[in-house]
Amino acid sequence: NAGVTQTPKFQVLKTGQSMTLQCAQDMNHEYMSWYRQDPGMGLRLIHYSVGAGITDQGEVPNGYNVSRSTTEDFPLRLLSAAPSQTSVYFCASSPGALLYEQYFGPGTRLTVT
Amino acid sequence: GESVGLHLPTLSVQEGDNSIINCAYSNSASDYFIWYKQESGKGPQFIIDIRSNMDKRQGQRVTVLLNKTVKHLSLQIAATQPGDSAVYFCAESANDYKLSFGAGTTVTVRA
Numbered sequence: 001n002a003g004v005t006q007t008p009k010f011q012v013l014k015t016g017q018s019m020t021l022q023c024a025q026d027m028n029h030e031y032m033s034w035y036r037q038d039p040g041m042g043l044r045l046i047h048y049s050v051g052a053g054i055t056d057q058g059e060v061p062n063g064y065n066v067s068r069s070t071t072e073d074f075p076l077r078l079l080s081a082a083p084s085q086t087s088v089y090f091c092a093s094s095p096g097a098l099l100y101e102q103y104f105g106p107g108t109r110l111t112v113t
Numbered sequence: 114g115e116s117v118g119l120h121l122p123t124l125s126v127q128e129g130d131n132s133i134i135n136c137a138y139s140n141s142a143s144d145y146f147i148w149y150k151q152e153s154g155k156g157p158q159f160i161i162d163i164r165s166n167m168d169k170r171q172g173q174r175v176t177v178l179l180n181k182t183v184k185h186l187s188l189q190i191a192a193t194q195p196g197d198s199a200v201y202f203c204a205e206s207a208n209d210y211k212l213s214f215g216a217g218t219t220v221t222v223r224a
Contacts, residue, residue, distance in 0.1 A: 004156075040122075040217075041217075042202050042204075042215050043157065043202070043214045044214070056210070058211055059211070100162065100209075102159065102212070104156030104158070106155060106156055107156055
């Protein structure tokens with residue numbers, strides 16, 4: 001199993017550009033989530049999903065959209081990037097529909113200029 | 114061993130000593146707590162979790178203690194090794210769907 005994979009590893013965007021951060025897992029996990037991590041801080045939950053077709057907002061959802069059309073994939077979309085969205089983004093998944101023992105991906109480092 | 118009374122951002126510990134990392138949580142409704150380890154350039158890695166109906170749980174070289182009265186969580190690492198150098202985060206959940214992370218403690222192991 002590859003576990004949780006994220007692409008790209010690094011990305012630089014200009015203000016106003018849009019992009020999608022990809023996240024995939026091959027463990028048949030129901031629960032998936034997106035976090036952002038800013039320097040010197042803990043992770044903050046952006047959005048989460050308890051299964052295909054079901055998503056909900058986390059602590060900091062503004063400026064981000066998600067969808068969950070399959071169990072495996074959970075992409076995060078930035079519709080109009082802002083410098084405040086410069087951060088490291090982590091995707092995670094866990095067995096079942098709850099957040100126990102989440103497995104995290106390696107992260108995507110995003111810079112918005 | 115060395116310990117942090119209140120949450121401090123860094124902890125330096127001698128190799129072989131025990132480490133104690135403290136965490137205060139704010140939501141009295143939280144009933145599930147997790148400790149994660151994050152090495153440089155990597156995603157967080159699950160260490161151990163505990164439910165609010167327990168006050169202690171042990172894993173391999175790690176013990177988590179929960180004091181609900183004062184809303185305090187601690188992680189004890191026995192015989193700290195160089196590979197334990199990392200940032201440690203506590204996280205809490207009140208509803209099994211949303212996890213809130215603390216600010217993290219950077220542990221440095223001295224040889």
